[in-house]
Amino acid sequence: MFQMDLLKGRTILITGGGTGLGRSMALRFAELGANLFLIGRREEPLAKTCEEIRAKEIRAAYVSCDVRDFAAVENAIAVAEKEFGRVDTLVNNAAGNFIARTEKLSPNAFNSVMGIVLQGTFHCTLALARKWIAAKQPGNILNIVTTYAAANSGSGFVVPSACAKAGVLAMTRSLAVEWARYRIRMNAIAPGPFPTEGAWSRLMPAKELEERARQNHPMKRFGRHEELANLAAFLLSDLSEYINGECVVIDGGLWLRGAGEFNDFVDFPEAAWDVLESARKK
Numbered sequence: 001m002f003q004m005d006l007l008k009g010r011t012i013l014i015t016g017g018g019t020g021l022g023r024s025m026a027l028r029f030a031e032l033g034a035n036l037f038l039i040g041r042r043e044e045p046l047a048k049t050c051e052e053i054r055a056k057e058i059r060a061a062y063v064s065c066d067v068r069d070f071a072a073v074e075n076a077i078a079v080a081e082k083e084f085g086r087v088d089t090l091v092n093n094a095a096g097n098f099i100a101r102t103e104k105l106s107p108n109a110f111n112s113v114m115g116i117v118l119q120g121t122f123h124c125t126l127a128l129a130r131k132w133i134a135a136k137q138p139g140n141i142l143n144i145v146t147t148y149a150a151a152n153s154g155s156g157f158v159v160p161s162a163c164a165k166a167g168v169l170a171m172t173r174s175l176a177v178e179w180a181r182y183r184i185r186m187n188a189i190a191p192g193p194f195p196t197e198g199a200w201s202r203l204m205p206a207k208e209l210e211e212r213a214r215q216n217h218p219m220k221r222f223g224r225h226e227e228l229a230n231l232a233a234f235l236l237s238d239l240s241e242y243i244n245g246e247c248v249v250i251d252g253g254l255w256l257r258g259a260g261e262f263n264d265f266v267d268f269p270e271a272a273w274d275v276l277e278s279a280r281k282k
């Protein structure tokens with residue numbers, strides 16, 4: 001669908017870029033010609049993903065950095081600029097989440113997730129956008145949120161994440177307007193279930209939970225990484241220049257299934273439909 005030079009000439013910073021969906025996006029953007037700068041807390045996956053990108057003869061570099069630390073983010077960006085001259089695109093992908101009963105959480109558990117997701121997104125956004133604005137250069141930002149933010153529903157048992165992602169979505173919509181005059185575009189993607197080691201170990205820790213989630217899905221399957229990576233590439237590319245402040249859901253219809261009053265009828269056996277329909281005919 002895309003020209004292989006769709007992102008040529010771009011330098012994309014991805015937070016949490018060494019693993020999971022961050023890694024998949026990085027590899028896809030590299031195929032489409034972009035230089036990649038990855039940040040994350042653990043050096044090993046960052047180094048490995050960079051090697052995979054370089055094997056495609058694309059430039060890639062990384063710095064280990066906790067996005068909760070603004071000075072560390074500024075330092076990482078300085079390293080990226082030294083390597084590539086300029087970073088023009090940011091993907092706020094780093095996240096923290098776990099399933100817990102909220103009454104059992106410590107304040108620090110809440111702060112950790114808020115720190116990574118909401119403050120981390122703000123830190124990277126602020127540090128880069130300040131440079132873009134000062135240099136009068138355009139910029140592109142993509143935030144990875146979640147369907148329980150996009151649907152405005154929140155979600156029990158992941159309350160710190162629900163609060164933080166709702167904040168990121170508010171940031172997306174606010175800055176899309178405030179910074180459009182600087183030619184900075186900001187959009188979001190709200191993924192449903194995409195298997196990754198990080199998310200699955202925390203959110204889908206047992207085979208039975210995974211199977212139940214698959215059965216409850218309207219399409220009876222989870223997302224494929226390339227599906228999300230292609231959407232991200234489109235939203236970052238010039239093809240979508242007029243899309244700004246948007247949040248695109250990619251979940252195969254999952255959140256809508258929970259929202260429609262009669263959607264559970266998809267599980268009705270044939271016999272139940274026979275009873276319903278014969279009642280109508282009487």
Ligand code: COA
Nearest residue numbers: 095096097098099100105106107108109112113198199202
């Ligand atoms: N349930 C309840 N509390 C938890 C928890 C869980 N499953 N996991 C961690 N916490 C609490 C800790 O007890 C600690 O609070 P305390 O100091 O009051 O005891 C606090 O959260 C911070 O934990 P810590 O281990 O210091 O983590 P961190 O700040 O380095 O990491 C997390 C943040 C907690 C979000 C961790 O899960 C993480 O690193 N996640 C990154 C990857 C990820 O979540 N990916 C999934 C994306 S869907």
